[in-house]
Amino acid sequence: MRQKTKTIQDIARIAGVSTATVSRALSAPAQVSESTRERVMLAVRQTGYQVNHTARNLRRQRSGSILALVPNLANPFFSQILSGLAEVVAAEGYGLLIADTQTDPDPAARLFSYLDNRMADGLVLFDGRLADQRLAARPRVPVILACEWGDPALPSVRVNNAEGAALAVRHLVANGHRAIGLITGPAGNVLTESRLDGTRKAMTDAGLALRPDWTFPGDFTLAAGVDAAQRWMALDDRPTAVLCASDEMACGFIGALQHAGHSVPDAVSVIGFDDIEVCGHLTPALTTIRQPRKEIGERAAELLVGMIAAQSLACTSQMIDVELIPRDSVRRLA
């Protein structure tokens, strides 16, 4: 199976130069004269030589790859983020290692083992649970936190959730809605909190208040939306619009209402959050707040490679703006 691969020494011999020169011709061409560089390159082409990254990395005391720790790889929410990450990381010459912190029996131990092993030159952390003081305290490689919770001292890429919720509220108000309900995320979740904050603030600005009986507890899942629909239908006095803290909940909410014979947006207007792919193809197409997921990955990658290049553990965090995508699930009230 194994076929002996060419080494830098083979090239040196063929080109009639020293290994150091071959090395330089490949990694610092400017330091080598035109003619010898030609000879080296010729030998490289003839033999199909490729540098051995393991050896190079050992010598350079680096690993050549970046590690992304994802809480649940099966969640399609991450696919675009990882796509953005992969693109930038590859362009910068790094490999992208991915590990799932959820299927791992002891993710923290694994994380530290990765770091202590120097198996990665940098880390993108999508799981805030791991971003605690132990991580901050540990001598380590650059880390960028790409989620909404976790140690605020760590450099991070975050999405402006509060502003997103506020955008949604203002959109509803602009369409004549004043009776606005809410399906929240799970209690204690940072996303839930910031989206709730934004909602509250924007409603106050519009002279409105969140009514407890119009605030339906959720957990971002489709089932929670179905649940909220039951509660909505049980109300005597119903809100004319419901703001959902995730598109999944909006789907579940709308689906359950439709099954029960209520029309959206005639009976109630709905806004989601995230802009997952199907939004535009539901009936009605779902008005929502888009999180630029690919951009999250790109930014995280850019910041991280910047930190690695600068040999710094710090960089300024970035806030990524969201956007309202108006579709058909919000009705203009007379």
Next chain:
Amino acid sequence: MRQKTKTIQDIARIAGVSTATVSRALSAPAQVSESTRERVMLAVRQTGYQVNHTARNLRRQRSGSILALVPNLANPFFSQILSGLAEVVAAEGYGLLIADTQTDPDPAARLFSYLDNRMADGLVLFDGRLADQRLAARPRVPVILACEWGDPALPSVRVNNAEGAALAVRHLVANGHRAIGLITGPAGNVLTESRLDGTRKAMTDAGLALRPDWTFPGDFTLAAGVDAAQRWMALDDRPTAVLCASDEMACGFIGALQHAGHSVPDAVSVIGFDDIEVCGHLTPALTTIRQPRKEIGERAAELLVGMIAAQSLACTSQMIDVELIPRDSVRRLA
């Protein structure tokens, strides 16, 4: 930033043994006496020593990671597959490297560079375009092909698409449908072909034939489903059921019909393919053919680590069975 990490020599000194003994204590404990092993382990614990994988891999002539080449990481279809892959691969002690062959300017070159560099001990290839004779001809690490096309000589994990399509047809027939239409995948695509084959065979078995005017060309996208809906509505003589070669197309198809005032499944029954996550939460919930995506990843990983362990480039290919998930988008005809 960098803090000098402990090496095997530090441990050797602390434990009062040679580096060779430390090495053995860690990778072949049986070869070392109880008492010295204890001493070594104590030193390891005290210092928090972790082996340097780069050095180990250089010495062992391996990379310690497995590479997955995905045609489009942004496609959520892969998230569950990668999740299954990551889980198995991590459990076997490998790192998982992921690269996107679509955002790469020259994926084939990158692939070969990866292989020639021995940057991975094995390769899972989700992109059949790269699985041509050049790959087969090259001296290389074990490769497992996890898609429906590409060189059939390569070991592969494939999904029984033909059977899936046949299941769908038989389900429709069992529900009294005899006027069955089809939205196909892109021409020339292997998925398209095998699903078409399965459809044709099952229809023949039922004494039916595919009508050209009921065969709508598609490309797996939501837009193609919308398109097919226009064509369906333009027909005088319409099929009572339409089999879609992807769930996305089914979504687009149903959405467009609903927008135009047609009811599903009253006006037409619909079956999708893939069982993407939202299927169960659409209105109506979409009957579809499930591809066990997580299992695809797991199987591919298992076969690959088996090949690596056996130092073999070959293994028997596997076919993974699909399943019909009955929901509400198929109506029983009287």
Next chain:
DNA sequence: CTGTTAGCGCGTTCAA
């Protein structure tokens, strides 16, 4: 501009 030399940290002979 180029060659020589000395490791990076580890695993593995070969002896003892």
Next chain:
DNA sequence: TTGAACGCGCTAACAG
């Protein structure tokens, strides 16, 4: 059972 010594393939320092 243990240790000494070598080298995996490469790059960085230092001469020349």
